[in-house]
Amino acid sequence: MTTETESTFLITHAEADTAVLTDVHSGQVHTLSDNPGVEENDVVEGTVAPEPPMNVTWQIIDIEERRTIPIERGEEPPTAQERELAADQPVGEITRRERAGTGEIHVLTVEPDDTEGVVADVINDDATRTRAARLGVDRVELRSDPDAGVVSVRYLP
Structure with a gap:
């Protein structure tokens, strides 16, 4: 028997009468039997439970927090360190680094x-x-340098 699940969820689809959310830790997808007012791209920390009697759809039974995580394009270019990381890796590769405190930085060479x-x-x-929600950050900033083929993805508190 399936029980309640407490986690962080990303709303991947929302309509007036239903929504689909994904557990950012396990990847499990839950289709809600109704929409309690969530919108696509919301991040919800809360509890879901199967909807009786058939237990094929879910319901949100508790919302501890609801927020959005903006993904923005920054005006600044990648940092010197990010450009150095990109220069040391082949095209198509990615380097992931933890930030001091909370978050991560991903450097892509393209x-x-x-x-x-x-x-x-x-x-x-x-x-x-999904990664931003799993990391518990407040926003994501992208920086790019088209001349060098560098994209940095900064998961920021």
Whole structure:
């Protein structure tokens, strides 16, 4: 028998009468039997439980916190350290570094002509928001240098 699940969830789809959320830790997907007012891309910390009698849909029984995590394009270029990391790795590779305190920085080396497309892909990728929710950060900032083929994804408190 399935029981209640307490976790952090990303709302990946929302309509007036239903919503779909994903547990950012386990990846489990839950379809809600109704929408308690959540919107796509919301992050909800709370508890879900199966909806009786068939237990095939879920309901949110407690919301401890509801927030959004903005993913923004920064005006600043990648830092010197980020550019050095990118220079030391082949195109298509990524380096992940923990930030002092909370968060992470990901440095991607891309073809210079693909830089803008990669930035757009990262902004629109549910995995970016899922990682941000799992890390417990407040925002995500992308910096890019099209001339060098560098994209940095900064998960920030």
